[in-house]
Amino acid sequence: MYTQNSKDAFLKAKKVIPGGVDSPVRAFKSVGGTPIFIKKGAGAYLIDVDDNKYIDFVQSWGPLIFGHCDKDIQKAVIKSVKKGLSFGAPTKVETKLAQEICSLFDEIDKIRFVSSGTEAVMSAIRLARGYTGRDDIVKFEGCYHGHSDSLLVQAGSGAVTFGTPSSPGVPADFTKHTLLAKYNDIKSVQECFKNSKNIACVIIEPIAGNMGLIPAEIEFLKELKEICEKNGALLIFDEVMSGFRASLEGATGLVGVKPDLITFGKVIGGGMPVGAFGGLEEIMDQLSPDGPVYQAGTLSGNPVAMNAGITALKKLIKNPDIYDELEEKAQTLMKGFRDEAKKVGIGLQTNVRGSMFGFFFNDKEVKNFDDALKSDTKMFAKFHKGMLERGFYFACSQFETGFVSTKIKDKHIEETIEAAAEVFKELV
Numbered sequence: 001m002y003t004q005n006s007k008d009a010f011l012k013a014k015k016v017i018p019g020g021v022d023s024p025v026r027a028f029k030s031v032g033g034t035p036i037f038i039k040k041g042a043g044a045y046l047i048d049v050d051d052n053k054y055i056d057f058v059q060s061w062g063p064l065i066f067g068h069c070d071k072d073i074q075k076a077v078i079k080s081v082k083k084g085l086s087f088g089a090p091t092k093v094e095t096k097l098a099q100e101i102c103s104l105f106d107e108i109d110k111i112r113f114v115s116s117g118t119e120a121v122m123s124a125i126r127l128a129r130g131y132t133g134r135d136d137i138v139k140f141e142g143c144y145h146g147h148s149d150s151l152l153v154q155a156g157s158g159a160v161t162f163g164t165p166s167s168p169g170v171p172a173d174f175t176k177h178t179l180l181a182k183y184n185d186i187k188s189v190q191e192c193f194k195n196s197k198n199i200a201c202v203i204i205e206p207i208a209g210n211m212g213l214i215p216a217e218i219e220f221l222k223e224l225k226e227i228c229e230k231n232g233a234l235l236i237f238d239e240v241m242s243g244f245r246a247s248l249e250g251a252t253g254l255v256g257v258k259p260d261l262i263t264f265g266k267v268i269g270g271g272m273p274v275g276a277f278g279g280l281e282e283i284m285d286q287l288s289p290d291g292p293v294y295q296a297g298t299l300s301g302n303p304v305a306m307n308a309g310i311t312a313l314k315k316l317i318k319n320p321d322i323y324d325e326l327e328e329k330a331q332t333l334m335k336g337f338r339d340e341a342k343k344v345g346i347g348l349q350t351n352v353r354g355s356m357f358g359f360f361f362n363d364k365e366v367k368n369f370d371d372a373l374k375s376d377t378k379m380f381a382k383f384h385k386g387m388l389e390r391g392f393y394f395a396c397s398q399f400e401t402g403f404v405s406t407k408i409k410d411k412h413i414e415e416t417i418e419a420a421a422e423v424f425k426e427l428v
Contacts, residue, residue, distance in 0.1 A: 001050075001388075001389050002050050002052070003034065005037070005048075005050045006034055006036050006048055006050060010037065020035070021035065025397055025400065028396050030377065030381065030397045031380070031397065032385065033385060035396070036052075036388070036393070037049045039051075041056070041068025041069060042068055042069055043067045043068055043069065044056060044408050044412055045068070046393055053391060055391060055412050055415070055416060056068070057392070057395075057404070057408075058393055058403065059405050061395075062241050062245055062266040062267065062403050063266040063269055063270065064271055064403075065244070065245065065312065065403075065405055066312065066315065066405060066407070067405040067408075068407070070270075072311050072315060073270045073271065073308050076270075076308055076311040077270075077304055077307060077308050079307070080093075080303050080304045080308075081304055084303070085302070086299055086303070087302075088298050090301075091301070091303045091306065093303055093306040093307055093310060094301040094303075094306050096306075096310055097306050097309050097313065098110075098111050100310060100313050100314070101268065101313070102278065104317075105249060107252065107258045107260075107262060107278075107280065108278040109279070109280050109281035109284065110278060110279070110285070111264075111276050111277065111278030111284075112276060112278070112287060112295070113276045113301040113305075113306070114274075114275040114277070114295075114300050115273050115274065115300055115302075116265065116275045117145075117238075117240035117241075117264075117265035117266070117275045118145075118146025118148055119275050119297065120146075120263040120265060120275030120276055121145040121148065121151070121203070121238055121240070121275075122146065123277055124236050124263050125137055125150070125151075125201060125203065125236070126293060126295065127279075127284075127286060127287060128200045128201035128234040128236060128261065130286050130291075130292065131200075131234065131283050131286050132200040132201070132232065134198045134200035134233070135198055135200065136177045136178070136198045137150065137177060137178055137179070137199065137200055137201050137202070137203060138180075138181055138192045138193075138199060138201070139151060139178060139180060140205075140208075141182055141183060141368070141370070142208060142211030142368065142369025142372060143204060143205045143208055143210065143238070144210035145205075145240075146240075147167075149171070150178050151178065152170050153166055153175045153178045153180060154180075179192040182368050183211075183367070183368040184214075184217050184367045184368050185220075185368065186220055186223045186224065189202065189223075189227055199233045200233060200234065201228075201233055201234040201236050201260075201261075202224060202228055202234075202236065204216065204224065204235075204236070205237075205239075205241070205242070206221060206242065206250075206251035206252065207246055207251045207356065209242065209358075210241075210399065210401075211369045212351075212359075212360055212366065212398060212399050213353065213357060213358025213401045214358070214367065214368065214372065215251075215351060216251075216255070217367075218255050218256065221255050221257040224257075234260040234261060235260050235261075236260065236261045236262070236263065237250075237251065237261070237262045237263070238263050239264055240263055240264060240265035241356075242354075243262070243263075243265070243267060243268065244267035244268060244312075244313065245266065245267055245403070246353045246355075246356055247323050248316055248317065250262075250264075251353070260279055260280065261277060261279040261283065262277065262278055263275065263276070264276040264277070267309075269305050269309050270305075270311055270312035270313075271308060271312075272304055272308045272309070273305060274305045274306075323354050325406075326354060326355035326404050326405075326406065327352060327354050327355065329404050329410070329413055330354075330357040332410075333357060333404070333413050333416060334350035334352055334359060336413070336416075336417030336420065337350060337359055337417065337420055338350055340417060340420055341420075341424050343421075344424050344425055344427070344428045346379075346427060346428065347363035348360070348361060349364070349366050351366075355405070356402070356403060357401070357402045357403075358401050360372065360375040360398065361375050361377075361383070362375040362376070372398075372399060375398055377398045379427055380398040381398075382423075382426075382427055383420075383423055383424075386422070386423035386427075387423055390419040390422070392416055
């Protein structure tokens with residue numbers, strides 16, 4: 001496969017952009033090689049600057065549930081752009097999108113739009129702290145909630161401890177209020193509440209997508225809700241990735257557990273930058289200008305993103321069977337991977353939730369971050385390279401999630417499984 005134009009583009013980018021990329025995972029460091037520079041997206045495909053064509057299982061990391069260049073979303077965006085890009089003032093379309101989202105969730109009376117998932121989570125945590133009058137938060141090892149200071153933490157020396165910064169530039173004073181627990185391990189959460197009587201909230205990805213796809217066990221989430229209620233803390237579901245991806249009501253609609261706040265992103269922007277957080281009126285009314293908790297953003301609720309988002313959402317509401325169809329394709333893909341890997345003696349663990357899928361080169365079931373870290377990342381890197389060379393674009397990290405769009409057809413799934421079988425044989 002000829003990729004010289006991508007190599008040249010990467011060298012030029014590195015001269016003016018740190019690492020040559022605007023988000024670290026794009027640099028291909030965990031899989032090796034040069035990142036592919038994209039020229040165009042079309043339905044199920046990506047086309048790079050060397051005119052190589054790839055079946056895309058990343059879909060811009062989730063938001064493109066209808067694939068690239070969906071005609072309805074394109075039309076809505078173009079129509080909106082012709083009226084203006086941004087006003088910094090209210091528009092009716094913000095209310096329309098808010099009404100659609102609130103109507104789908106019993107847990108959401110009001111919602112506020114922001115410009116990114118990081119901003120949504122950061123704001124939801126501030127709101128939880130303001131509402132409860134407490135400072136500490138609990139998060140889980142391996143769950144990613146954006147790059148705000150209090151969430152860039154790593155575990156300390158103890159089994160359960162307050163976090164320490166995982167990035168230079170993050171003061172220890174910012175992370176000292178963040179406690180770390182183990183995903184799918186309720187005892188670790190109980191220890192957090194023993195260590196602190198000042199916990200404002202527990203934040204979790206109910207379907208973790210940033211340590212590979214790892215769903216939280218329903219019983220674990222139920223116990224988590226009970227602990228929060230017992231101790232007066234709020235439960236926040238981070239559904240920036242899973243919201244409207246796992247189901248029309250995200251993970252929340254699948255697990256039967258009602259959080260106090262939910263954060264969104266990805267799909268509700270239809271491919272445009274967007275985020276949101278919502279909850280019950282009593283909590284949301286603590287936000288300025290109604291309440292004392294300050295949060296603001298010039299581009300929040302900008303009309304282009306809102307029109308893209310409401311178009312995508314209405315298509316999903318009108319055609320809820322989409323989720324069954326996408327899950328069936330994702331299940332078929334993962335079963336095919338498992339079967340072909342087994343034929344050559346490779347251990348492969350897989351998970352599927354709606355249109356989300358993940359796989360680990362691991363002999364044992366993956367239930368948390370410690371389990372995920374035992375996966376064979378070198379084998380994943382070789383697999384990624386082999387699939388890329390054959391025209392299949394997967395997330396460039398063992399610890400990311402894949403996505404199926406409506407443009408992925410049965411023939412694409414069959415072709416992908418056939419290519420994976422070839423690559424698996426090369427790995428042994």
